[in-house]
Amino acid sequence: MDNMQITPNSMAEQFVRLYGREPEYIWRAPGRVNLIGDHTDYQGGLALPIALPYATWVASRTRSDQDIHVATDYHQEQLVLPYAKRRALVASATTLSGLTGFLSATWEITKCAMGADLWIATDVPVASGLSSSAALSLALLATAYSLNHQDFEPMAIIRQAQEVENVYLGVSSGILDPMAIVLAREYSAILVNAARETGTPVPFDYASAQQRLWIVDTHTPRTLAGSGYQQRVHETNQARNQLGVAFLSDASWEQVQTLKDPILRARSRHVIRENQRVQDVISAAAAGEWQRVKALFWQSHASLSQDFGVSTPVLDATVTWLQEREIGARVTGAGFGGSVIALGEAERESELRALLTHHYQASGWDLPSVMAVPHPMGGLAQVGAP
Numbered sequence: 001m002d003n004m005q006i007t008p009n010s011m012a013e014q015f016v017r018l019y020g021r022e023p024e025y026i027w028r029a030p031g032r033v034n035l036i037g038d039h040t041d042y043q044g045g046l047a048l049p050i051a052l053p054y055a056t057w058v059a060s061r062t063r064s065d066q067d068i069h070v071a072t073d074y075h076q077e078q079l080v081l082p083y084a085k086r087r088a089l090v091a092s093a094t095t096l097s098g099l100t101g102f103l104s105a106t107w108e109i110t111k112c113a114m115g116a117d118l119w120i121a122t123d124v125p126v127a128s129g130l131s132s133s134a135a136l137s138l139a140l141l142a143t144a145y146s147l148n149h150q151d152f153e154p155m156a157i158i159r160q161a162q163e164v165e166n167v168y169l170g171v172s173s174g175i176l177d178p179m180a181i182v183l184a185r186e187y188s189a190i191l192v193n194a195a196r197e198t199g200t201p202v203p204f205d206y207a208s209a210q211q212r213l214w215i216v217d218t219h220t221p222r223t224l225a226g227s228g229y230q231q232r233v234h235e236t237n238q239a240r241n242q243l244g245v246a247f248l249s250d251a252s253w254e255q256v257q258t259l260k261d262p263i264l265r266a267r268s269r270h271v272i273r274e275n276q277r278v279q280d281v282i283s284a285a286a287a288g289e290w291q292r293v294k295a296l297f298w299q300s301h302a303s304l305s306q307d308f309g310v311s312t313p314v315l316d317a318t319v320t321w322l323q324e325r326e327i328g329a330r331v332t333g334a335g336f337g338g339s340v341i342a343l344g345e346a347e348r349e350s351e352l353r354a355l356l357t358h359h360y361q362a363s364g365w366d367l368p369s370v371m372a373v374p375h376p377m378g379g380l381a382q383v384g385a386p
Helices: 008-019 083-091 098-109 132-147 154-168 176-183 225-243 253-257 262-286 290-307 313-324 346-363
Strands: 025-034 049-062 068-072 079-081 116-122 188-193 198-203 211-217 328-332 339-345 369-373
Touching: 008 025, 008 049, 008 116, 025 132, 025 176, 049 132, 049 176, 049 369, 068 098, 079 098, 083 098, 098 132, 098 154, 116 132, 132 154, 132 176, 154 176, 176 188, 176 198, 188 262, 198 262, 211 346, 225 253, 225 262, 253 262, 262 290, 290 313, 290 328, 290 339, 313 328, 313 339, 313 346, 339 346, 346 369
Parallel strands: 068 116
Antiparallel strands: 025 049, 049 116, 049 188, 068 079, 188 198, 211 339, 211 369, 328 339
């Protein structure tokens, strides 16, 4: 949509232009960003994501046949996915990919036999650690349920979104992303407990204190994200096994100190301390102590950089420049590139953008994208249609 704001009206208008009739349903699934609590989920830990004002939208209407016709704002041509091809893809032993993979997987999981005309639009940046794939999965799952005239339970669709990626697309993702997107509430964060697979809304209303959150996409390729991520999973599993606990998050500080391998000890130190920082951020935000939240962001970044080794020179420099101006900042997501989040006074947005432009130009780096998040948003929802 050429960076124009996506609205229920714009979705409906484009659907009519494409298909000559009104959509029956419009679903919106936001992207998400993790405030704090990274690389803890696969060890039963805590995380604190919020939903973003950037989202994936799907407008739909049932067809008389069982084929899927889909147009998107990121592909030039319309895609036609015949029923027979969809069934053949699902029946094959190969890993699915691309939009046909998402469509085939979501229709199969929901047992949707309906054909449909679809219009998909998104302003969630891809490959920036903002859960663009989970947003697409959830918007399509919800659409398929609606076309089938069925309701869904929140935890059921959360698990199904994870199934889309794990089983059909071959991506080793956890439950955090879909849980954050489905359970999100305005002006709140979601406390995700990976071991218990629960998500609880907690207040995170920085807007009322005239604070603002920004996502700084450094546009640095995450070339080591896959291999590095798997290595960290392996290392923390080693530490867990040596300590004899179900999850590393169950270990005590005293137990962690007994690990002889300095790398395993450092990785474990991050997990234990990061879990505590999640709880401390919740307490600080509830008390309106935003300077304390910023300090915890800096501590989290130092831990991810030094103890967990998932930062990069660009990410470290970005956080340092922001910290020097008393703006809270940390790498978010898997690391090895990607994005930094920043928290500071809303009135300082122009200063933040100018600061980063100056430093990135002086360093000879591509300029970052800065996305403002005025306040946490609500989650997966049907909008603008019955």
